[in-house]
Amino acid sequence: MLVLLPPSEGKAPSGRGAPLKPESLSLPGLAAAREAVLTELVELCAGDEDKAREVLGLSEGLRGEVAKNAELRTAGARPAGEVYTGVLYDALGLASLDAAAKRRAARSLLVFSGLWGAVRVTDRIPSYRCSMGVKLPGLGALGAHWRTPMASVLPEAAGDGLVLDLRSAAYAAAWKPKGEVAGRTASVRVLHAPTRKVVSHFNKATKGRIVRSLLTAGAAPKGPAELVEVLRDLGYVVEAEAPAKTGQAWSLDVLVDEVH
Numbered sequence: 343m344l345v346l347l348p349p350s351e352g353k354a355p356s357g358r359g360a361p362l363k364p365e366s367l368s369l370p371g372l373a374a375a376r377e378a379v380l381t382e383l384v385e386l387c388a389g390d391e392d393k394a395r396e397v398l399g400l401s402e403g404l405r406g407e408v409a410k411n412a413e414l415r416t417a418g419a420r421p422a423g424e425v426y427t428g429v430l431y432d433a434l435g436l437a438s439l440d441a442a443a444k445r446r447a448a449r450s451l452l453v454f455s456g457l458w459g460a461v462r463v464t465d466r467i468p469s470y471r472c473s474m475g476v477k478l479p480g481l482g483a484l485g486a487h488w489r490t491p492m493a494s495v496l497p498e499a500a501g502d503g504l505v506l507d508l509r510s511a512a513y514a515a516a517w518k519p520k521g522e523v524a525g526r527t528a529s530v531r532v533l534h535a536p537t538r539k540v541v542s543h544f545n546k547a548t549k550g551r552i553v554r555s556l557l558t559a560g561a562a563p564k565g566p567a568e569l570v571e572v573l574r575d576l577g578y579v580v581e582a583e584a585p586a587k588t589g590q591a592w593s594l595d596v597l598v599d600e601v602h
Contacts, residue, residue: 343562344500345553346460347453348510350428356410356468357420366466371495372459375488379457380414382480383472387411398476407471414468422453423463429543430508433550436463443557451553452499454513456484459492460499474512485515492517504528504563506556507591508549519591527591528566535579535597548598552578566592 364376387394387408394408395401410417423436436447448464456474461467477483496517505519505527519527532548534541555561555576563569570582579597 343450343504343506343556345451345506345556346509346513347430347451347549347553348508348513349453349455350426350431351473352427353425353469353471354420354427357418357424357466359418359420360466361416362414362419362466362468367458368462368465369460369495369499371498372488372491375491376458378481379472379478379484379487382478383411383457383470384414386478397478398471399473400471404471411470411472414470417468419466419468421463422461422465422467423447423451425467425469426453429546430550433547434554435550439554439557442560446557446560450557454509454516459488459516460496474516485512488516497523502526504565504569506530506553506569508553521589524589524591525585526565528569528594529591530594530596532596532598535599544598544600548596552596566594570594 364373364380367373367376386397391405391408394411395405398407400407436444439447448462451463452460453463454460454474456476457470457472458465458467472484474484474488481487496519500519500523503526505523507514507519507527507529518524530549530552531540532545533539534544552573555578556572559572559576561572561576563572566582567584570580573580573596581595581597583593585592
């Protein structure tokens with residue numbers, strides 16, 4: 343099973359250890375695309391601060407993020423699972439998983455990123471600020487920048503098992519499963535049951551809880567239909583819609599009344 347996650351906008355500070363080693367990151371087929379984004383982002387943020395803030399869509403209060411980006415090559419790195427914070431990652435609670443569940447997380451979780459493309463939670467990265475919606479002056483829109491390398495790298499990473507897609511729309515645009523891979527992909531949204539609407543907090547927290555539940559249970563559903571049954575066994579209310587055509591992803595709605 344491969345679980346596709348969005349990053350968090352907020353991130354923990356960089357570590358005090360060794361700096362980034364780009365060659366050590368997972369999915370080496372993304373290395374050239376990563377280096378291109380990293381180079382332009384560092385140069386942009388080391389130059390005109392106001393221009394960098396405008397490009398990155400940062401408010402005056404986030405001016406410090408520009409300086410942080412300028413030092414990405416020398417800042418201390420830490421596991422991505424520690425860098426990403428926020429509602430989804432709080433609910434996922436990687437640090438409190440038992441040893442077996444942590445091993446499953448290392449194998450199955452893939453976090454999408456405007457800067458790195460995608461990384462595993464064990465990959466060591468510095469804290470940064472660069473969303474997938476950014477349009478860099480040289481490279482252009484990052485969503486488009488990542489599509490070609492992702493198209494060649496991600497199908498191999500997906501292997502022959504279930505792909506559970508929990509990404510937000512901006513990050514989903516960087517790679518859309520196609521063909522046979524799409525047929526074993528399940529895209530999930532979380533709805534507030536009383537209103538049948540997507541509510542940000544419910545959506546993020548429940549997605550984190552779903553991933554935690556699967557990891558702690560040691561569940562390994564082989565496809566979307568089996569995933570539906572597993573989630574129901576774990577206590578989730580799930581409505582599933584099988585694709586109308588082969589080569590299309592499944593759509594799953596998880597209904598919640600409240601999030602604890």
